[in-house]
Amino acid sequence: MKVAAHIAVALAQAGLLVLLGPLVTGFVQKLKARLQCRQGADLWQPYRDLWKLLRKGTVQSDTASPFFQVVPVLALAATVVSATMMPVLWAPTDIVPVPLGDAILLLALLALARFVTAIGAFDAGGAFGGMGASREMTVGLLVEPALMMVVFSIAVVGGTTDLGDIAARRSTLAALSWQAPDLLALFALLVLIPAEAGRIPVDNPDTHLELTMLHEGMLLEHSGPGLACLALATHTRQLIVINLVAALFLPVGMAHGMSPVELAVALAAFAAKTLVLATFLGVVESSYAKLRFFRVPQFLGLGLLCAFLSLALRIL
Amino acid sequence: MSPEMATRLIDDLGALLLVTMLIILASGQLFRAIYAVAAQAVFLGIAGAVLAAATGNVDLWVIAGITIVIKAVALPWLLIWVVKRIQMCREIEPVIPISVTLAFAAAIVMLSFHLSASLGPVRQAVTGNALPVGIALTLLGVLVMASRKKALTQMVGLFASENGIFFVAMAVSQGMPLIIEIGVILDVVLGALVMGIMVLRVRSTVDTDIADLETLKG
Numbered sequence: 001m002k003v004a005a006h007i008a009v010a011l012a013q014a015g016l017l018v019l020l021g022p023l024v025t026g027f028v029q030k031l032k033a034r035l036q037c038r039q040g041a042d043l044w045q046p047y048r049d050l051w052k053l054l055r056k057g058t059v060q061s062d063t064a065s066p067f068f069q070v071v072p073v074l075a076l077a078a079t080v081v082s083a084t085m086m087p088v089l090w091a092p093t094d095i096v097p098v099p100l101g102d103a104i105l106l107l108a109l110l111a112l113a114r115f116v117t118a119i120g121a122f123d124a125g126g127a128f129g130g131m132g133a134s135r136e137m138t139v140g141l142l143v144e145p146a147l148m149m150v151v152f153s154i155a156v157v158g159g160t161t162d163l164g165d166i167a168a169r170r171s172t173l174a175a176l177s178w179q180a181p182d183l184l185a186l187f188a189l190l191v192l193i194p195a196e197a198g199r200i201p202v203d204n205p206d207t208h209l210e211l212t213m214l215h216e217g218m219l220l221e222h223s224g225p226g227l228a229c230l231a232l233a234t235h236t237r238q239l240i241v242i243n244l245v246a247a248l249f250l251p252v253g254m255a256h257g258m259s260p261v262e263l264a265v266a267l268a269a270f271a272a273k274t275l276v277l278a279t280f281l282g283v284v285e286s287s288y289a290k291l292r293f294f295r296v297p298q299f300l301g302l303g304l305l306c307a308f309l310s311l312a313l314r315i316l
Numbered sequence: 317m318s319p320e321m322a323t324r325l326i327d328d329l330g331a332l333l334l335v336t337m338l339i340i341l342a343s344g345q346l347f348r349a350i351y352a353v354a355a356q357a358v359f360l361g362i363a364g365a366v367l368a369a370a371t372g373n374v375d376l377w378v379i380a381g382i383t384i385v386i387k388a389v390a391l392p393w394l395l396i397w398v399v400k401r402i403q404m405c406r407e408i409e410p411v412i413p414i415s416v417t418l419a420f421a422a423a424i425v426m427l428s429f430h431l432s433a434s435l436g437p438v439r440q441a442v443t444g445n446a447l448p449v450g451i452a453l454t455l456l457g458v459l460v461m462a463s464r465k466k467a468l469t470q471m472v473g474l475f476a477s478e479n480g481i482f483f484v485a486m487a488v489s490q491g492m493p494l495i496i497e498i499g500v501i502l503d504v505v506l507g508a509l510v511m512g513i514m515v516l517r518v519r520s521t522v523d524t525d526i527a528d529l530e531t532l533k534g
Contacts, residue, residue: 179324180331180445187335295344301418302342306335309425313331313445316429 009090010100014083017243021235022046024242024278028199031282046235053228061221063125071120072222072229075113079233079240082109086243089266091168091254101164103151107144110196110240113233114140117218124221132217135293139202139214142300143195147244149307150185150192154248156314163244167251182249184310189245191303193281195296197238200285202296205234212290239274242281246273322370326487329363330449333483334425337456337476341421342414346406349472350395353479357387360479367486375494376486383482386501391475391508395468398512402519409465417463421456428452446487453480467515471508478504 026043033040060068085106118137121129151161157179158166195202203214213220219230253269255262291299336356343349364380367373399406410417428451435447457477461470482500485492 178328180327183328183331184335298342298344298414298418301415302338305338305342305418305422308422309334309338312422312426313429316426316433 006092006100010084013086013088013090014080016088017083017086017239018080018232018236020274021232021237021239022050024239024274025235027275027278028282028285031279032286035282035286046231050228050232053223053231054225056224058224058226060223061124061126064123064221068120068123068221069226071116071123072226072233074116075120076229076233076236078109078113078116079236082106082113083236083240085109085163086240087164087167087247087251087254088243089255089263089270090258091164091247091251091256101162103155103161103163103166104148106163106240106244107147107151110237111140111144113237117230117233121218121221126221128213128217128220132213132215132220135214136218139195139296139300142297142304143192146188146192146300146304146307147196149304149311150188151248153181153185153307153311153314156311163247167247167254168256170248170251181310181313184306184313186245186249188303188306188310189248190280191300191306193241193245193277194284195300195303196241197281198234199238199281201288201291201299204290238281242274242277243270245277246270317366317369319370322366325366326363327445329359329366330445330483332359333363333453333479334449337453338418338421340460340472340476341417341456344408344414346399346404346408346466346468347396349408349469350392350399353472353475354388354392356476356479357383357391360483361388363483364486375492375497378494379486379497382498382501386505387475387479391505394508394512395471398515399468402516404466404468404519408469411463411465417459420459420463424455424459425452428455447484450480450484450487453477453483456480467511467518471511474507474511475504 023043023046026041026046029045030040030043058069082105085101085103087101114136118133121133154166154170155161158169160166194200198205198215203216204212205216207213208216208220215234219227222230250273253265255266333356336352336359339352340349340356343352361380361384364376364383368376368380408414429445429448432448432451454477457473457475457480460473460476462473464470464473478500485497485500
């Protein structure tokens with residue numbers, strides 16, 4: 001019974017992340033538009049785009065193998081499964097019957113989604129897809145180890161890699177109990193979020209100019225419902241990364257029980273944290289230019305170094 | 317303010333000093349490095365204020381104030397003024413690639429934490445992680461000076477290095493005599509002025525870069 005309830009909660013939280021993912025993208029785009037003195041599309045535009053794509057037919061390149069068709073589904077599935085590991089509203093304080101929520105598995109699933117998308121891009125045989133995939137993997141090479149090190153640096157304190165457990169432990173502490181490595185790790189994550197969410201200064205989500213595409217380049221050959229799946233996976237991934245920051249560093253207000261009041265507080269806290277971090281993404285995106293690709297390793301190197309040092313300080 | 321609280325705050329500020337130092341190292345633009353070194357001086361001033369509140373040493377308040385006024389406002393302003401005056405290229409020209417510098421930086425920070433662990437008795441006397449952070453800042457400042465071609469970026473490295481020494485000095489001695497601190501700050505100001513003027517003069521008389529002086533070797 002307890003196991004079933006736990007799985008139901010995890011699924012509900014994943015559903016929340018998937019449903020709200022496009023809204024966060026819509027918010028960032030609206031914020032960007034306002035900062036550029038434009039009216040901008042309204043918040044629900046990403047949902048409309050998804051709906052439009054779902055009703056369209058699929059066109060596929062002649063060189064693509066049958067695997068190409070399952071790529072969007074696999075990428076979306078990996079992302080949604082990783083969303084189930086995320087403590088969104090509810091962080092249990094007691095022993096969890098099923099270990100849902102392992103941070104290493106979460107990052108591995110996100111990496112799997114990235115890998116599958118890249119394979120699909122190569123499979124279609126387009127030049128842009130291959131280029132985008134190769135660039136995306138280069139960025140992934142720098143981002144993933146840094147994220148791992150940030151997570152480890154936090155996990156060393158709690159003695160567990162279970163995200164729900166970490167969030168529950170840390171939510172009982174005040175923000176002042178932050179130690180020096182936490183600051184370094186937070187800074188590292190703030191450098192890494194734009195890269196992981198596919199935003200400026202690493203990637204530009206709005207462009208379809210061949211030389212500047214990273215993530216978009218990989219999606220070029222997809223169409224119709226497949227493209228909708230990949231777009232939804234991108235929205236969800238962005239919200240997962242935002243939530244990872246919140247769960248690791250600001251797990252304030254998470255529900256430990258199941259009472260409606262606690263859940264309402266948790267929902268408000270979740271909305272507030274997401275809003276703050278989405279605003280951060282939007283403001284960064286509006287105030288910086290996209291980096292030249294060969295500058296990206298230097299920029300991400302800063303995040304990698306901070307993550308490394310935060311882990312080193314924790315152990316030394 | 318309780319000693320534990322002070323230790324924790326000094327630790328956190330040490331981490332912020334390290335972050336600003338890494339930004340200086342990773343920045344490809346001169347202005348970003350200058351703003352980062354100004355932010356570093358602000359954190360240093362806050363650390364001084366924290367120590368002053370913890371120890372009740374009045375001199376430390378004065379020093380914190382002077383640090384913020386001179387190192388966080390006056391000196392960065394001077395650097396920016398010089399940059400605008402000589403209308404130089406605002407890209408930083410590293411001698412070795414910046415990613416390599418960052419790898420060096422990681423090694424240096426690890427090394428300074430490892431070394432200061434062997435200085436047991438000294439480390440006991442220092443608040444929190446101030447000693448390894450100070451050593452790391454000093455060495456990283458030297459790294460900035462060694463790995464950049466432009467005189468102005470080398471000045472940024474010098475300031476950062478000096479910030480590191482200042483941080484340790486404050487934490488070790490719980491505040492040195494005021495006259496010594498003021499002397500040290502005056503030294504830095506004088507050094508900055510001399511270097512700033514020299515950069516201007518070199519630029520206006522021979523129109524060359526500091527790196528070109530290398531060719532003068534016999």
